[in-house]
Amino acid sequence: MMKRSLLLLVFLAAPAGASVWDRALQSPDDEASKDLYDAKMLEGDTATLTATIQSSSIANNLESIRRAEAAYRAAAAARPREAEPYYRIGTLLYQMYYNCDQIYTQLPTCDPTNLAHAEAVITAWQEFESRAPLDPRVSEMLLSRALLHTKLIDGSPGDRRHLERAAADYQAALDRGDGLSSTRGDEQLLGNLAETYMMLNQLDDAIASYYRAIVAGAARVSTVYGLAVALDRDGSGDQAIRQIQGQGAEGLDAFTKECIRHTVFFVPSGESSYYFALASEAAGNYSAALSLWIRYIASGAHPEFQARAREHIEALRDKHVHPEPLPPELNPPPC
Numbered sequence: 001m002m003k004r005s006l007l008l009l010v011f012l013a014a015p016a017g018a019s020v021w022d023r024a025l026q027s028p029d030d031e032a033s034k035d036l037y038d039a040k041m042l043e044g045d046t047a048t049l050t051a052t053i054q055s056s057s058i059a060n061n062l063e064s065i066r067r068a069e070a071a072y073r074a075a076a077a078a079r080p081r082e083a084e085p086y087y088r089i090g091t092l093l094y095q096m097y098y099n100c101d102q103i104y105t106q107l108p109t110c111d112p113t114n115l116a117h118a119e120a121v122i123t124a125w126q127e128f129e130s131r132a133p134l135d136p137r138v139s140e141m142l143l144s145r146a147l148l149h150t151k152l153i154d155g156s157p158g159d160r161r162h163l164e165r166a167a168a169d170y171q172a173a174l175d176r177g178d179g180l181s182s183t184r185g186d187e188q189l190l191g192n193l194a195e196t197y198m199m200l201n202q203l204d205d206a207i208a209s210y211y212r213a214i215v216a217g218a219a220r221v222s223t224v225y226g227l228a229v230a231l232d233r234d235g236s237g238d239q240a241i242r243q244i245q246g247q248g249a250e251g252l253d254a255f256t257k258e259c260i261r262h263t264v265f266f267v268p269s270g271e272s273s274y275y276f277a278l279a280s281e282a283a284g285n286y287s288a289a290l291s292l293w294i295r296y297i298a299s300g301a302h303p304e305f306q307a308r309a310r311e312h313i314e315a316l317r318d319k320h321v322h323p324e325p326l327p328p329e330l331n332p333p334p335c
Contacts, residue, residue, distance in 0.1 A: 036078040037075045037082065040072070040078065041075045041084070044069075044085075047065075048092055058109060061096070062109060065109065072089045073085065076089075082131070086127040087124075089124040090121045090123075090128060091125075091141070093120055093121045094121045094144060094148075096110070097110060097114065098110070112151075118152055119152070121145070122145055122148055125141050139176040142172055143170070143189065145169050146173070146196075147166075149165050153199075153268070164200070166196050167197065170192055170193035174190070177189075187214075187217045187220070187223060190209050191210065191223045193209045194206045194207075194209035194230065195226055207227065221254045221258070222255055224246070225279065228278060229274060231243065232278055233305050241278075241282045244278060244283075245282050252283060258335075259333065266335055268301045269301075270295075270300065271296075273299060273332075274293075274296045275333075277296060277309070287321055287322060287323060290313065291324060291326050292326070292333070294313065295332075297313075
């Protein structure tokens with residue numbers, strides 16, 4: 001269960017031309033490459049500005065994005081050691097296609113479900129970081145890059161690589177914050193890191209990170225629910241139930257609303273059935289819990305945890321519980 005991030009597109013002015021003294025120290029080839037670099041960066045910035053203008057035709061926006069990316073890539077080719085073109089490529093594509101959470105920044109190209117550009121964003125930001133590891137903007141993009149890694153999980157052999165890189169980015173963001181970020185920001189990073197550890201089946205690390213997230217600030221219900229799921233999967237079912245019960249009926253309502261508003265998301269989506277099944281069981285709604293455990297198994301989400309779900313199913317059947325139709329708000333689970 002991941003919390004979303006927001007990264008705004010803010011580009012500096014086009015690079016200023018080299019001074020007379022700089023040019024005197026350059027060879028003609030260097031000077032020519034710098035001139036081409038500056039021209040292509042300016043061309044990219046101009047196309048980026050055009051792309052951010054709401055247009056009557058989405059085709060116009062897409063063409064402006066294409067021209068901006070092509071210009072930045074030409075600048076990068078002209079001066080391969082420069083970091084800036086890669087920052088602008090990644091941030092351009094992220095802003096245009098994935099920064100869709102805020103109404104006032106939304107563009108018609110935004111579609112967080114279409115991951116066709118996610119790898120390009122990740123690669124561009126990696127190239128930027130490799131050339132400018134101390135640039136403060138690296139800190140700003142780490143959370144967004146980690147979330148893109150998580151969204152690229154599709155059941156393929158490459159999933160573990162994405163998860164490991166997401167975990168590394170969350171940890172790097174925490175390390176770079178060095179206590180300077182807000183407690184809410186720390187909770188989000190730690191909660192997402194904990195969820196990533198859980199998907200890597202590193203339950204001890206997940207539980208420790210969830211506890212750190214709760215200590216970091218006034219924990220959201222979704223963070224406490226994440227801890228409960230990790231505890232349950234680690235064989236501490238009674239502790240898990242107590243964590244959820246401590247949030248009360250108001251907690252379940254708040255968690256459901258977070259899902260409906262898509263301020264949290266699950267990878268894959270079937271994972272949410274585990275959370276709602278455990279919450280229903282904690283609330284004594286055993287028939288709904290049984291239906292949700294069965295749904296979790298059917299979803300195929302995280303096979304490594306399905307044996308634990310089957311233990312819940314057997315325990316409920318031993319109590320002669322029968323599955324019943326779920327209420328509309330949980331059919332299907334809203335996240």
